[in-house]
Amino acid sequence: MDGPSNRTVRALFAVVLVLAAGAVASSYATAEPNVARAHGSLDDAGTSGPGDTGVASPDEQPTEYGPPDPNGSYPTDTGEDWAEGAADETEGRVLVDPEERDPENLTVVGTQGFYASDERAELVAFDRSGDVAYYDDSYRVYFDVDPVEGTDYTVEYLAAEHRxxxxxxxxxxxxxxxxxxxxxxxxxxxxxxxxxxxxPRIYSARWHDVDRINDTHVAVADILRDSVRVVNTTTDETVWEGNASSHFDADVGGAAGDWTHINDVEVTPDGRFVVSVRNMDQVVFVEPGEGVDENWTLGAEDDYDVLYEQHNPDYVPPSQGGPAISVADSENSRVLEYQRVDPETGSATTAADGEWRRSWGWQDSRVQWPRDADRLPGGNTLVVDTHGDRIAEVAPDGSVAWSVTVGMPYDAERLGTGDESTGGESMRAIREARGTTDDAGTRSGIDLPFVRSTDDDPGVGAVPPAGTITHPDRSIVEAVWVVLKGLTPTLVVNGLLYAAPSWVRFTDLAFGALALLTALAWAGAELAWSGYSPLFRLYSAVRRS
Structure with a gap:
């Protein structure tokens, strides 16, 4: 039986090329604009002075930190005497008008930007309609942003500039x-x-997170020194430091110069530090003066079913239905929650023999390299979708309640809800409050489906079974894209998206790869039809020699 004619094969190649190119062109034409294009000053980065750091050497550092006097008083650095007046535009900024915008309707975002793409770093605040309420792009890159307790419109942010x-x-x-x-x-x-x-470096030296301990002390996730440090901001001295080398072997993690990539630190209510050690795929709990509590560690080196180079884990304490951790599982392109439970009974526990089990997850075809996931007081989760170029508020059932497009975001905070996930509850507590049947979750979740069928919808306001990864659109097309994303080399994909223009998504890379493979196959077919076989000629030349 004769195969298809050359003309038919050429037509098929042409159709695939046109459809793939059309899909990419459509993505470009319908992409929402980058915020920087409408509000950015496009000036050079700011010129804040470096100051003296006054960092003490490790052998000079005390093992404890605390208030500067026995009465527990602190020099105030709260900014509460600042006037929260009417909106204005100062030095190119867009400022919040408190007469028009309530703080609980504002979401503040720090974006990273990248010099090789068109994405500009900015500190920006959106209202619920997606309008820009505040904008500043003075720095080369923005990372963490936190609301200041006791204020309505004041935040603390971490930024960096190159010198x-x-x-x-x-x-x-x-x-x-x-x-x-x-x-x-x-x-x-x-x-x-x-x-x-x-x-003394540009890359793998910029801090990603600083967390407020009290009025005078902050915790620094120091990527360069592979450590967590406590700094007294009134004296600029490091008063305590815990280095990763005291817990991890040198032959694990990343290469020299970016060994641990410690990207987040959070102070728990009981005084411990929750630390994200990205290159070891672990979240560890550090007791100052004692070291890492290994019984509480979430994840393991190269155990990608649990975590894969995560960002911004948030601790939910027992008082809020924990212990639980909400975390952006970045290289797996999903957001997860893990609950600490008794391995025998499945009950929440703080005991040393407890274990972490996945209790909730979310993923859709757009989310790519998420880097923050804050549990909000109402039960929704505020997700930072870095390569999806959006901030999404996701309900427990996986539906997207609100979203806004912004280029390469790193961290987000909803004002009036507390720092990170302070005001949120665990999914276990939310299930109990809403009457949704809960199980104890799974150790890694690898036996649970990525997608729930449409016949298994628990209804509006309900929460999927513990451990299930859900997303808002459970159609066949959505399921195919999610599966395809899981089959691709995530480090390569995220590297391409990091340098690509802001409108490029995972789907564009997929269609672009399809077009490239089709073009190569077409070229190969034309060579075969022409009778020109360079490999055969090379083989013959070698035989003759």
Whole structure:
């Protein structure tokens, strides 16, 4: 039986190429605009001074930290005396008008940007309609952002700028980074640097997170030093430091220069530190002066079924239905929650013999490299979808209650809900409150489906069974894209998206790859039809020689 004619095969190749190119073109034409294009100043990064860091050497550091006097009083650095006045535009900024916008309707986002793409770093606040209420792009990159307790419109954010020449003299390098933790009033634009430090490199040296301990002390997730440090911001001294080398072997994790990539630290109500050690695929609990509590560690090196280079784990305490951790499982392109339970009974526990079991998850075809997941007081989860270029508020059943497009976001906070997941509850507590049947979850969740069938919908307001990864659109097309995403090399995909223009999505890469493979197959077919066989000619030449 004769096969299809050359003309038919050419037509099939042409149809596939046109459809794949059309899909990419349609994505470009319908992409929502990057916020920076409408509001960005496109000026150079800010020029904040480096200051003196006053970092004590490790052998000079005390093993404890606390208030500077026996009475527990602190020099105030709360900014409560700042006027929260009417909106204005100061030095190119867009400022919040408190007469028009309530704080609980504002979502503040720090974005990373990338010089090779068209994405500009910015600190931006959106209202519920998606309108920009605050905008500033003074720095080269923005990472963590946290609301200041006791204020309505004041936040603290972590940013960085690149420097060279004389600005790097203190660290003896030609180029360097200035990481700065700053407090800003979104209604007046008034800023105050809390703490800043120059580091002797650009990449794998910029801090990603600083967490407030009290009025005078902050915890720094120090990527460069592979440590967590406590800094007294009134004296600029490091008063405690825990280094990863005291717990991890040197032959695990990343390469020299980016060994651990510690990207997040959070202070728990009982005084421990929850630390995200990205390159080890682990979230660890650190007791100052004692070290890592191995019984509480979530994840393991290269155990990608549990975590794969995660970001921003948030601790939910027992008082809120925990112990639980809400975390962005970044390289797996999903958001998860793990509950700590008794391995025999499945009940929530803080005991040393407890174990972490997956209790909730979310994923859709757009989410790519998420890097934050805050549990909100109402039960929804505020997700930062970095390569999906959006902030999405996801309900427990997986539906997207609200979203906004913004280029390469890193961290987000809903004002009025507390720092990170402070005001949120675990999914176990939400299930109990809503009457949804709960099981104890699974150790890794690998035996549970990525997609629930449409016949298994628990109804509006309900929560899927513990451990299930859900998403809002459970159609066949959505399921295919999710499965395809799971089959692709995630590090390669995220690397391409990191440098690609902001409108490019995973689907565009897939259609682009399809077009490339089709073009190569077409070219190969034309060579075969022409009778020209370079490989055969090369083989014959080798035989003759």
């Amino acid at each position: 060279d020449g004389a600005d790097c003299a203190n660290v003896s390098t030609e180029r360097c980074t200035y990481s700065v933790f700053t407090r800003v009033n979104l209604t007046t634009g008034e800023e105050r640097e809390v703490y800043g430090e120059v580091t």
